[in-house]
Amino acid sequence: MNIYSQKDKRWADKEVVKGLKMRDFGCLITALACLDGRTPDKILDILKKNQAITADGKVIWNKSADILGLTFEGFDTKPSEKTCIAETDHYYKIYKVNHFFVWLNDGNIIDPLDGRMKKNLYNIVRYIKIYPE
Numbered sequence: 001m002n003i004y005s006q007k008d009k010r011w012a013d014k015e016v017v018k019g020l021k022m023r024d025f026g027c028l029i030t031a032l033a034c035l036d037g038r039t040p041d042k043i044l045d046i047l048k049k050n051q052a053i054t055a056d057g058k059v060i061w062n063k064s065a066d067i068l069g070l071t072f073e074g075f076d077t078k079p080s081e082k083t084c085i086a087e088t089d090h091y092y093k094i095y096k097v098n099h100f101f102v103w104l105n106d107g108n109i110i111d112p113l114d115g116r117m118k119k120n121l122y123n124i125v126r127y128i129k130i131y132p133e
Contacts, residue, residue, distance in 0.1 A: 001083070001102075004040050005115025006030040011041035017057040028059055028100040030112035031085045035102065035132055036068050043068070065130055073129040080127045081105055088122035103127060 006012065006026035016025045026040060029047070033040040047053040052064040065072035080086075086103035101122070102110035109120045 001110075002034055002037055003110050003115055003117060004030050004033050004112065006040065006112045008040075008115065011039065011044075014041050014044060016044060017053075017055060020057060025057060027112040028085070030115075031100045031102050031110070032059075032064070032068065032070075032130075034110050034112075035070060035083070035085070035130065037132075061128065061130065069133055071131045071133050073131070076127045076129060077125070078127070079103070079105065079124075080129055082129075082131050085128040085130055086120075086122075086124045087126050087128065089125050090122045098125065100128075 007023045012021065012023035014022045016022055016029060022029065022040060029044050030040045033043045036043060046067060047059065047064055050067045052060045052067055062072050080103060083102065083104050085100055087098050087100050089098050101112060104110065107120055108117055110117050
């Protein structure tokens with residue numbers, strides 16, 4: 001699995017949606033890139049080209065999974081037994097959006113904010129059960 005940061009200078013200034021760049025709004029795209037293996041800028045291009053991301057930046061999960069060759073099994077509030085994407089409300093009060101990262105099912109995460117593997121300290125509100133095939 002590759003580890004990426006949404007703040008990497010190679011794609012940090014790429015626009016996810018009008019007025020919002022990867023550095024500030026790219027955690028989900030970056031987490032998908034970690035699972036997929038292609039770089040975040042490539043994942044964003046693929047999702048945009050195939051209309052699998054809405055104008056306000058929401059990912060259409062089942063369509064995205066199909067396009068990227070991932071398996072999507074829905075959402076859960078219980079920890080996944082497999083590596084997947086997790087969502088936290090940790091930054092919601094400040095930025096009014098949730099943060100996404102890769103859950104490694106051993107208590108560790110890959111956080112797109114800094115591109116590091118580390119122990120999870122976030123409150124997870126849901127697990128997005130999307131897996132590499």
